[in-house]
Amino acid sequence: MIIGVPKEIKNHEYRVGMVPASVRELISHGHSVYIETNAGNGIGFSDDDYKAAGASILPTAADVFAKAEMIVKVKEPQAVERAMLREGQILFTYLHLAPDFPQTEDLIKSKAICIAYETVTDSKGRLPLLAPMSEVAGRMSIQAGAQALEKSHGGSGMLLSGVPGVEPAKIVVLGGGVVGSNAARMAVGLRADVTILDKxxxxxxxxxxxxxxxxxVVYSTEETLEQHVLNADLVVGAVLIPGAAAPKLVNEDHIKRMKPGAAVVDVAIDQGGCFATSHATTHADPTYIVDDVVHYCVANMPGAVARTSTVALNNATLPYIVKLANKGYRDALVEDAHLRNGLNVIGGQVTIKEVAEGFELPY
Ligand code: NAD
Incomplete structure (x- = not known):
């Protein structure tokens, strides 16, 4: 199969659909890979690295889209990219169609085969192509929280680990799933005083x-949550109710009563956030203060560590890319029900019930 990787064009997106090691793997299976020039430059993968792995470099995204039978990306295709998709072409990337009617409409029009990373499942019902980004965000949340506690960011001036003779910070993690357990690992590694709440x-x-x-580890009730949040120096919000907005576990009154200079890192902000006072922020201006509590609410945390995120994502996507390339999409989707769950649009038809119903489209 001919596989194409365009350079990502979303603002400040430095991740890339395939790293040179993934290219080499596909070449060894007898496929051809075309990479847009400078696609990996932002994270230290040069055109020469890709050439050494066996890829050919093309000057524009239009060339890559024209050549490839399968496009591998990271972010959802932007309008100009959608216009380049064609009937029968495979698109394998994050899509997040549910809140995005213009994209859904364009993918329907394209008649391409659109497989979304975020809806591929595994045998335990988990989302294996979302997990690497949750691992990254969970680990980053403690770094972000550590900075938020510094005086220059409005924090209380507390070092997470303490020092000999000075107590460590109290970190409370709401939700002990992929994000929460990774946050806790980092926090424990720093010798902070860590409590995880889950239901x-x-x-x-x-x-x-x-x-x-x-x-x-504490069972989360209104009472335990209030008790731990009010006593915390840093609270990490990492809850998820699949398919729903994040529950607002911490209300405005809690925030008012938290310690002055405490910090909250709302990783669940991409699902609306689990603090009543959260609103999405950017890497350029990540924090703001409400009632003396520093809030960090960046919706695309993994973008800040694009190199680690890209390699982690590739480790998870590569087996599926190889399967799609080796077998063709039909056999690959027929044989693998979990990969088939990734199919969102095919031949002008939406195949995810919630997306179709949300936009009143035929299903
Ligand atoms: P997950 O499903 O692995 O874990 C969620 C946990 O929340 C589960 O253990 C669940 O039992 C727990 N939970 C649900 N309701 C609860 C409640 N009321 N009280 C306590 N615990 C509760 O999900 P995850 O992969 O860890 O993702 C967590 C959140 O982080 C999601 O909203 C996800 O979208 C978000 N996320 C954000 C970024 C970012 O850049 N901001 C990156 C990755 C993931």
């Missing part, structure tokens, strides 16, 4: 076993 007892058992007392 799923199996999750609490798993976390208890992993942390062996180095993090406290």
């Amino acid at each position: 799923n007892v199996d999750t609490l058992r798993r976390l208890d076993e992993e942390f062996q007392g180095r993090a406290k």
Whole structure:
């Protein structure tokens, strides 16, 4: 198969659909790979690196779209990219169609085969192509929180780890899933005083076993949540109710009563956030203050560490790219029900019920 990787064009997006190591793997399976010039430049993968892996470099995205049978990207295609898709071409990338009617409409018109990373599942019902970004965001949340606590950002001036003779910061993680457990690992590594709250007892058992007392695991009720949030120096919001907006677990009154200079990092902001006072911010201006509490609410945290994020994403997507290339999309989707769950649009038809219903489209 001929596979094409255009340079990402969304503002400040430095990730890339395939790293040179992935290219090499596809070449070894007998496929051809075309990369747009400078596609990986922002994160240290040069055109020469891609050439050494066996790719050919093309000067424009239009050339890549014209040549490729399958386009591999990171972000949802922008309007100019959508206009270059053609009937029967495979698009494999994050799509997030539910809130995006213009994109859905264009993908229908394109008659391309559009497979979204975020709806591919695994045998345990998890989302394996979303997990790497949650791992990144969870780990980053502690770095972000550490900075938010610095005086220059409006924080209380507390070092997460403390020093000999000075207590560490109290970190409370709301939600012990992929984001929350990764946040807790970083926080425990820094020797902070860590408490994880979750409503799923199996999750609490798993976390208890992993942390062996180095993090406290607590069943989340209104009472335990209030008690821990009001006592915290840093609260990380990492809850998810699949398919729904994040629950507003921390209300305005809680924020008013938190310690002055405490910080909240709302990782769930991409689902609306779990603090009543959250609104989305950007990497250029990541924090703001409400009632003396520093808020960090960047919706695309992994973008800041684009190199790590790209490699992590590629590690997860590569087996699926190889499968689609080796077998062709028909056989690959027929044989693998989990990959088939990734199919969002094909031949002008939306195949995700919630998206079709949301936009009153035929399904
Ligand atoms: P996950 O499903 O692995 O974990 C969510 C956890 O929340 C589960 O353990 C669940 O039991 C728990 N939970 C649900 N309701 C709860 C409640 N009322 N009280 C306590 N716990 C509750 O999800 P994840 O992959 O860890 O993602 C968490 C959030 O982070 C999602 O909203 C996701 O979209 C977001 N996210 C944001 C970024 C970013 O850049 N901002 C990046 C990746 C993920």
